[in-house]
Amino acid sequence: MKDTYNTIAFPSEEILFKEKGSKFFGYAFPITSEEEVKPIIEALRKKHPTACHYCYAYQIGSEKISYRANDDGEPSNSAGMPIYGQIQSFSVTNTLVVIVRIFGGTKLGVGGLITAYKTAAQIALENCSIIEKTIDIHYLISFDYKNMNKVMRIIKEKNLDIVNQKMEMSCEIEIKTRKKNAEQVFDIFNSLFEIEIKAKE
The missing domain is CATH 3.30.70.240 (Alpha-Beta Plaits)
Structure with a gap:
């Protein structure tokens, strides 16, 4: 019987990924409830008032899993799901990853967006300390x-x-x-x- 799960110990430091002039700022946060998400997004909106998209994904729970992926105006499934894919890839839960995009003037296309959001999420999670907790x-x-x-x-x-x-x-x-x-x-x-x-x- 598995009675452990992995999560991140602390919020990550801000990371920056650049692609064709667009800036993608990445953050990862440990959370235990959906109610924690909105205040974090609001704080990032204040920090980056010129950004055009605040895309995120989270997963909560160790046995009963709940998750959400949000594209925040980007083409459908081009941002939230690639971010969520990285949460799954790192096998962590009780984790929120937010990628803030500042548009650089050049459109990236859906394929380019998927790669950029995935990469920014990956770098954010690579900068986290991942710990094992017991259920x-x-x-x-x-x-x-x-x-x-x-x-x-x-x-x-x-x-x-x-x-x-x-x-x-x-x-x-x-x-x-x-x-x-x-x-x-x-x-x-x-x-x-x-x-x-x-x-x-």
């Missing part, structure tokens, strides 16, 4: 304070990460574990007397 499952464990030592011992033994905790007479701890270990962790806590475990929604 984690979150559980909520509920128990009385008297069972604290029992719970903490298992958390320590199984090297589980505590995300949140509420320690009162009745306690609740949110833990996370790698997907491949999730069933085993659930079964251990589920078999204990006076301790409840459930998957976090």
Whole structure:
């Protein structure tokens, strides 16, 4: 069972690719939701007010994948899909790549545009640090304070990460574990007397 995915660690530095006078500025950003895309595009519009196209593609998710490719006025499939093709080629997710084009006076044709957007996206991603992350499952464990030592011992033994905790007479701890270990962790806590475990929604 695969429980890891690749993404980029930090936003890339701005890259510049030139083709027949046109300038293609490339950027890559780590994102986790669609809502993050619009503010990034708006910021790039302010940074490059003379640009004519702000084309982008993104992919989000590790098991359920969602993606979008946007040509922003370029001929259909000449910008967004070549950018998305590079996201796939680098096997990364939770990643947004934006290419900003400043027109140089010479038309490139659809073939030229595809090559230019693909190349700019490739250079942007080559300038990124790609990291592997685990797919984690979150559980909520509920128990009385008297069972604290029992719970903490298992958390320590199984090297589980505590995300949140509420320690009162009745306690609740949110833990996370790698997907491949999730069933085993659930079964251990589920078999204990006076301790409840459930998957976090």
